[in-house]
Amino acid sequence: MTPPPGPAGAPGVRAARVEDLAAVQAIYAEQVRTSTSTFDVLPPSLEDWAGKLAATLRPHHFLVAIDDDGVQGYAYSSAYRPRPAYAATRETSIHLAPRARGRGLGRLLYDELLARLRADGAHVVLAVVALPNPASRALHLACGFTSAGVLREVGHKLDTWVDTEFFQLLLD
Ligand SMILES: CC(C)(COP(=O)(O)OP(=O)(O)OC[C@H]1O[C@@H](n2cnc3c(N)ncnc32)[C@H](O)[C@@H]1OP(=O)(O)O)[C@@H](O)C(=O)NCCC(=O)NCCS
Numbered sequence: 753m754t755p756p757p758g759p760a761g762a763p764g765v766r767a768a769r770v771e772d773l774a775a776v777q778a779i780y781a782e783q784v785r786t787s788t789s790t791f792d793v794l795p796p797s798l799e800d801w802a803g804k805l806a807a808t809l810r811p812h813h814f815l816v817a818i819d820d821d822g823v824q825g826y827a828y829s830s831a832y833r834p835r836p837a838y839a840a841t842r843e844t845s846i847h848l849a850p851r852a853r854g855r856g857l858g859r860l861l862y863d864e865l866l867a868r869l870r871a872d873g874a875h876v877v878l879a880v881v882a883l884p885n886p887a888s889r890a891l892h893l894a895c896g897f898t899s900a901g902v903l904r905e906v907g908h909k910l911d912t913w914v915d916t917e918f919f920q921l922l923l924d
Pocket residue numbers: 783789790846847848849852853854855856857858859860880881882885886887888890891894
């Protein structure tokens with residue numbers, strides 16, 4: 753695992769803890785209210801996040817990126833679909849606080865998350881990116897994902913029809 757922040761304050765990644773969830777809730781709530789990056793329209797409560805953390809025990813993972821100022825972002829994996837033949841496929845989600853974007857934290861989180869999924873024997877990782885989102889597209893492509901196609905106007909949020917693009921990574 754990437755070491756947690758050292759004395760110099762370098763950011764690090766570790767498994768999320770209950771005490772991280774207030775920051776996680778605030779980071780996601782900002783996106784729910786202001787962005788089409790998520791199709792949620794009501795911010796989940798702290799209790800909702802506690803439930804998600806409890807559900808992301810192995811074979812799933814919930815990671816946070818932290819620096820001297822606290823939790824700057826998170827990424828987690830979850831089941832893609834419940835039917836048994838999808839068991840080796842995971843879906844990932846990632847969000848950073850606005851101040852934390854564009855300085856490598858997304859990559860740090862994903863490198864750790866993908867390493868854990870690979871170690872678990874997961875076979876395929878999927879991510880759904882609502883368009884436009886150049887930072888998320890760039891992150892997924894940089895991590896080796898390839899585009900698996902665009903679904904046109906499947907979301908409607910902030911008075912706009914929104915396309916989604918599927919990204920896929922084969923781990924082995
Ligand atoms: C999408 C997000 C997770 C990316 O994380 P990040 O820390 O900003 O990205 P990084 O700094 O790690 O950069 C990763 C790659 O994306 C590129 N990138 C980052 N921001 C970019 C931007 N705005 N436009 C184009 N490319 C960008 C980087 O150059 C890097 O590519 P490289 O390795 O080829 O140089 C982050 O910006 C974010 O949380 N955005 C808001 C929420 C969101 O959209 N979540 C994703 C939902 S699918």
